[in-house]
Amino acid sequence: MSATQPTQQTDIFGKPVDEQHKDNYLTHQRGLMSWLFTLDHKRIGIMYMIAVLSFFFVGGVFAIVLRVMLTMPIADASNQMRFEMNDTRNIVESSGATVPEEAIKLLYEPGVTDAEAQQQKIEVVLTDAASSAGAGAKVVEYPELINARDAAAQKYTQDLTNHNTFYNQSFTLHGAVMVFLFIIPAIPAIIGNFVLPLMLGAKDVAFPRLNLASWYCYMGGALFFLWVLGKGILNFLVPTLEGVWGGGGLDTGWTFYTPYSTETNTAVVAATAGAFVLGFSSILTAVNFIASIHMLRPKGMTWFRMPLMLWALYATAVIQILATPVLAITLLLLIAERAFGIGIFDPALGGDPILYQHFFWFYSHPAVYIMILPAMGIVSEVISVFSRKHIFGYAFIACSSMAIAILGFLVWGHHMFTSGQSELLNAVFSIITMLVAIPSAIKVFNWLTTMYNGSIRLDSPMLYALGFIWLFTIGGLTGIYCATLAVNIHIHDTYFIVAHFHYVMVGSTLFAFLAGMHYWWPKMFGKNYSERWARWGWLLVFVGFNITFFIQFIMGALGMPRRYATYIDKYTIYHHISTGGSLILTVGLFLVLFVWIHSLLKGKQSPANPWGANSLEWHTISPPPHANFDHAPPATDPYDYSHWRWRPEIAGYVLNEDSEPEEKDAMARNDS
Amino acid sequence: MSQSKHAEYHVHVVPLRVLFAVFAALIILTILTVGVTKVDLGGLNIWIALGVAVVKAVLVALYFMHLRWDSPYNGLALVVAFVFVGVFIGFALKDSLEYQKYVERPALLDRLQQQTIPAAVPSEETTEESSSEH
Amino acid sequence: MNKVDDNHDPHLAHHFDTPVQQYSSAKIGMWVFLATEILMFGGLFCAYAVYRGTHPDVFLYAHHFLDTNLGAINTVVLLASSLTMAWGVRAAQLGQKPILVIMLLLTLLGGVGFMGIKTIEYSSKYSHGLWFGSDNAFYVKSGKYTNPEELTGAIEYGESHAMPHEDKGELTDEHLELQVKDAATEDVLDNQAAGEAQDQSLPASAQSNIGNATNAPAGLSSKFAEVEGDGSAYVTSEKKPLTYEDLDPQQQKLVSQFFQIYFLMTGLHGIHVLVGMALIFWLFIRALRGTFGPKYFVPVDLVGLYWHIVDLIWIFLFPLLYLIH
């Protein structure tokens, strides 16, 4: 056994960290206030993590509600009869009488033409039953039975309305929470905040106060959504409340399309106000990232020597800056429309509802690249590190990020092919949309080439990254189907679209997010997690995800429309498989959560550089000290791994002895 | 990379002369843009108005906002913002002009109806006339 | 880190190496933020462009309701306040405290003047029933004016701006036209009132057309024949619309849209002016205390940028709203 134990904190040279340097950002200050008022980007990242993951949970609950509701659609004809028969029986029995099964069957016999004959038949059955039942039991009379049947029919209609309302509200809140509160902030705000200054070798982001303000904006926006949600739940439990404080919940879909969103009595204004405030959080993060990347790069880190994650975050920030304000004005117009009836989007006032869609998608298509670009950044890091090979085609990957960011602004019309957009623009948007596939494919090919001949380690971050490549390829290729005008007419607003965007949003962004979390986890908390269980978690998530969503491509191509609480029998099997998959996915995600919590409680101390990566965040101890670095590290090629050597006794990599003096020298020089 | 430049970087102070010259130019352009609306140039008017506005905006940005002496990235931010607003307006405007024919169609039909309702009375006469011919 | 502290520059945050780096970061951050402002207004400009592009006559007609003189005065006021702001930044950079204080005060006065004139404009709009949302006399919902009582007055108010320089000298004609117009407006109102009483057997859409039918512009049918099958030809008519009746029913419905867009754009701009004034007031207080000097003028610079962008947006708003030809 060597002197250094894995339980001890070690620096990048593998030497144990002495007492006076043990202080890290987690222990630097204590108490709730030290977190709520912190200006430390690492702590803000962690606070974002807690908040964003909580809303991931909320969105997830809605997802499960949706999938479970879809296994019991109450609206198709055979179900309707079954429900009404049951209810009739229950109503009769609750009045203290009984009804023979045969009478009910006759009552609901399909295809009856002669009503009177049927009535006689039923009455015969009823009198037979009454005479054979004896004195104690009371058998229902025919008129009462008919009353019960009518009551059951009414109850069914009521149930159906409730069911549909509940479903509409669930999918809207699922979508809105997942998009605005989870997937947009997930990678930039959690991982980006944490690693961006570290990767720059900087002490913090350029504007730490704005960074904290962005977290509060997030929480403020989230409060609006909680208000919408809470109002919805209370209105559901106590229907009279709706008269008191207006409608709750939200049933417009996450897209808030007019004119429905200006007419529904659900809490549209609160929800849009929430999204508006969340927009500020997004903008503040982006301003910070752009200024930091411009101004805080260390000596020697030119634009084309930045880690690709920084390129990705930069491109993301550019989109956030250019797109989010348009969302803000869209939402303001929507609020003005509801509050003052200005009618810009209202056809009854000569307004133009298609214009709303232009407004909305001018933000929301670029927003999907806000989701995917940072994910691609993570994958670029992970693939290279775990193949132990320099990233292939660095400049291509970097430039394709910017190309995607810019092209992403020119394709929004592909969401409007069937909504009345002109033929000319349909064609133009279709062509430009196909062009986006080029930079996307450039990235995929470069990742594959990076892996070629590499010495690949299948640790959990790499597994997620490989999952990403696979799922993004499917998602992106089906995007081409969607972008093909003729095909789009067929599949628009079907489950095919649902499958497409879940492949890119969940399959790609969530997978990359998990890759990033597993990759930087040891740096964030200085604790190792159980690699074995993490892999099991990956397997469940991967398998569950594919079962849930692949089947939806088929279902959608067969014509199952999206946003319906019910369907004809033909689709039953697909929905059941999908729901089964979603349960596996849920179990997998909880397993991942369990692995993380276990690591926090029981995890062993992790070394400064467990993966042998060379970007600057691995040049400091884990977890990093309050000021990130004792000495500013030298910026070298982030994908050159030759200086790092595996040290089994600390289960991590250390800097080569030969490069040690150089590194120290460079650090000393940088400080001056 | 920027560090080395920082060493010599010093803040530029705009001479008062320049500020006043720019202000005068802005006022003259304002008068020009008001004056030109009195002349009917057809479709050209709006482009002149926009052109003058762009020149004024460029003057404000270059001199009042110091862009002329600033890091080019700052200017880039402004230019990119305008370009993307242009993209947005360009596509949305082109589209709405294109589909107007479908929006206008019902209005066209409306007007046709207006014609036929008052015309209903004389048209009866015509039918009578034509039937009396037989 | 210690070395940085040695500088004893109280304004240098710990994560920057040099004041210049800090200054440049602040600048780039501000510029990026200004880009978001431009895109936010860009949305409204887009709405403007789409409505004006598809209904130029409506905008041409409705812009007469705005007071070009007040708009032009406001432009000058805002440009002047931009000059004083730029001068203020210069004064801060040179450490000329008295000049800085005076310039900030003048800029603030410019803001007050601008908002004052805006208030005059708004209140005259309000008093003529030309307000935001459904409080606009031109607001037509499902074939009904929401405040028909105000319509005639509002039309007169707006068209009186338009008449003089378009139809100079033809007083009698103008008079005549006004009378015709009044009669026609009353016609519309009568029809509105009689709306319910009209033949119930007609479909609702046809009913609402009856009102329009009586005052449909003459010669429509020939025009229809000319351009049938080409809807876009409808976008421009041969004659500049000077009166409400020159507009066809579809266009009349859209007049209120001009006001909605006008209030949205100038309102959002006004809010920005107010924010800018608050910031300048804050600078003013700090300048009085002598906070700013050659070593520390970033806040003056940044607020200046903000003030100029507000000015810059007005530079576009003015010709687009007030000077439609």
Ligand code: HEM
């Ligand atoms: C590789 C390039 C991609 C192409 C060509 C593409 C194409 C399309 C098209 C044409 C549609 C419209 C389908 C319809 O509604 O009829 C669509 C929908 C959608 N896409 Fe993509 N897409 C791509 C990548 C992505 C990515 C990376 C994301 C997100 C991370 C994404 C998220 C979405 C979403 C959320 C929708 C549906 C929105 C809704 O209607 O609610 N797409 N995609």
Ligand SMILES: [Cu+2]
């Ligand atoms: Cu899209």
